[in-house]
Amino acid sequence: MxxxxxxxxxxxxxxxxxxxxxxxxxxxxxxxxxxxxxxxxxxxxxxxxxxxxSFYLKSDEITVRSGHGGDESDSGDPNAAKPYVLTKAKIDLIRGFPHVKALGTYQTLNNFQFLVDNKRGYINSLYATELETLPDFGFELHQGGPSDQDNTIILSYGATMGLFDQQLQRSRQLQNGSGLDGAQAAKRLEDQMYIAYPMYQKQIVLTPQIYKPNLGTEESGTPFPLRVVGILKKPEGVPDDVVMNQKTAFVSPALGQKLLDAMEQKNGKSSTGSAANRSTSSGTYNEVKIKVDDSSHVKELEQWIKKLKLSVETNLYREERxxxxxxxxxxxxxxxxxxxxxxxxxxxxxxxxxxxxxxxxxxxxxxxxxxxxxxxxxxxxxxxxxxxxxxxxxxxxxxxxxxxxxxxxxxxxxxxxxxxxxxxxxxxxxxxxxxxxxxxxxxxxxxxxxxxxxxxxxxxxxxxxx
Structure with a gap:
């Protein structure tokens, strides 16, 4: 058959x-x-x-900070060597390790306000880093790119959303007073908050917002006129209300140093930065991010960095869990x-x-x-x-x-x-x-x-x- x-x-x-x-x-x-x-x-x-x-936690990245002081910090001599401090020499050494795809120094500054075309926006986190390394760490640019000039800034897509316009707010108040339905006004306001404002190649005035702990108030620092030379691409599949709250920006280390100095001067050199987190030879940074060629080499590289008495943080265990x-x-x-x-x-x-x-x-x-x-x-x-x-x-x-x-x-x-x-x-x-x-x-x-x-x-x- x-x-x-x-x-x-x-x-x-x-x-x-x-x-x-x-x-x-x-x-x-x-x-x-x-x-x-x-x-x-x-x-x-x-x-x-x-x-x-991949958007929030990257398993192929390593964050390196200064380690915790041990017996060396107890000697009483402020000029004594502190091997746990993140220095330029250690960064150069790490840069030469195998499997290191890219390395960038980062100084994190918080709470900034900016003005552009009579509109006010906010930046929750500003990072001073080598702008040319952003593509290596997965930051895709929607417009523009890094510039050699110091007075430039690259904004995230969320930083261009939800800008506050005083004139538009006054017109809304007039509309509400003329009998416009409250639900319709709220829906219109919400829709407009999700619209990105065109800021590429425009000049913005960046102002640090400095918190005074002794007074419990917030003051504005020295304004810095900057040129927007790049806008990051909008993350795919992420809701607009989440993207709108991710208001970040990137500047060069030199500009980050100027911003930090101005903030410390305004704040009386309180707690904005510490000597242990700053390098006198290469600018300002409090951490280093390393891009590894493959996540399978993260643990190996982590052990080498720990031998330099530095603090290491990875997201590999979160992915495994x-x-x-x-x-x-x-x-x-x-x-x-x-x-x-x-x-x-x-x-x-x-x-x-x-x-x-x-x-x-x-x-x-x-x-x-x-x-x-x-x-x-x-x-x-x-x-x-x-x-x-x-x-x-x-x-x-x-x-x-x-x-x-x-x-x-x-x-x-x-x-x-x-x-x-x-x-x-x-x-x-x-x-x-x-x-x-x-x-x-x-x-x-x-x-x-x-x-x-x-x-x-x-x-x-x-x-x-x-």
Whole structure:
């Protein structure tokens, strides 16, 4: 018998037993759909977590700061050597370590206000660093790029959103006084807050906001006129309300030194910077960020840096912890799907065993006509495989409906924020063959016992009884 003959015989038998076939297919479909949905859940969560980690926490980066003082700091001599301090010599040494893709010094300054075209904006965190290293650390520029001039600044996309315009605010107040609906006014204000203002190549006036702890007030420092030479690209898949709150900016180390000096002078040299975090030979920095060529070398490089008595911080353990949690989620969903397939396999065994009993006369006639044991077994195995194939294809269709329904329900209960990724769950192409494979294997394995039992049927006895 050829394979086409086996397929034709198996298909004819499935059509004759419509109810039993439909029940078996439904059982396999539910099991395979559970596996597909489980893998889709894991893949979607993994994709989302990696996207969030690549935006917030980069596993291939190392942050280095001055170490904690030990016995050397207890000598009482302020001029004594302090090997735990982050110095230019140590930075140059780290720069030559293997697997170091890029290195940048960073000084973090907080709380700035700027004016541009009579609009006021804010910068929560300003970083003084080598601007040419920004692309190496994953900062993609939407407009412009680094400049050799010191009086320049690069803004994040969020820093260009939500600018406050006094004239526009007054017009809104007039509209509200004229009877404009409050909900409509609030919605219009919210929509305008998400619009990025064109600031590329414009001059802004940057003013530090210095907090006076003894007075409990905040004062404005010396204003600095700067030119915006670059705007970072808007992060993909991140909601606009999250992007709007990420108001950061980057300036050169020389400009960072001027800003820090002006802030210390205004604040009476209080606690804005410390001598342990500043280098007299290379400018101002309180930490160094290192881009590693591959995250697998982070631990090795971390051990080398620690030998310099410096403090090292990485995000590798966070990624490992998240991956372990995702594995648990996948195992739970996958276990549910395997259990359902196991239950479905029992139904196939029962159905095929009943079919063997009902088809004893057919089997006996086939043996009398010369069919051997292998052909009888193959006939039942192909029939079981057809059940698995039909159940798997139905399960794939069912899984798409389930994922679509979950996405619709989530979007209805929690409407998507502007700029956020609309598709929450998705099915990767590689998941479909896996679900189909499990379904077919369930059918094949479930058909082994009925096939063996059918092949052992005595031909003469079966013909006499029927």
């Amino acid at each position: 050829r394979f086409r003959d086996y397929m034709r015989l198996g298909w004819d038998q499935l059509k004759r037993r419509v109810v039993v076939t439909a029940l078996c297919i439904m059982g396999i479909a539910i099991g395979s759909a559970s596996i597909v949905v489980a893998l889709a859940f894991g893949e979607s969560i993994n994709h989302y977590s990696r996207m969030q980690m 998240m991956q372990s949690e995702l594995v648990i989620i996948r195992l739970i969903f996958g276990g549910v799907g395997v259990f359902i397939l196991f239950v479905a396999s029992i139904s196939i065994i029962v159905a095929m065993t009943m079919s063997t009993y009902q088809r004893r006369r057919q089997i006996g006639i086939m043996k009398v006509l010369g069919a051997n044991l292998r052909q009888i077994r193959n006939m039942f195995m192909v029939e079981s495989a057809l059940l698995g194939l039909l159940g798997g294809m139905t399960g794939i269709l069912l899984s798409y409906w389930v994922i679509w329904g979950i996405n619709i329900a989530v979007m209805k209960l929690a409407p998507a924020r502007p700029g956020a990724q609309q598709e929450i769950l998705f099915i990767s192409p590689w998941i479909l063959p896996v679900g189909l494979f499990f379904a077919i294997m369930t059918g094949v394995l479930s058909g082994i016992y009925p096939a063996v039992k059918a092949s052992r049927t005595d031909a003469l006895t079966a013909i006499k009884r029927d």
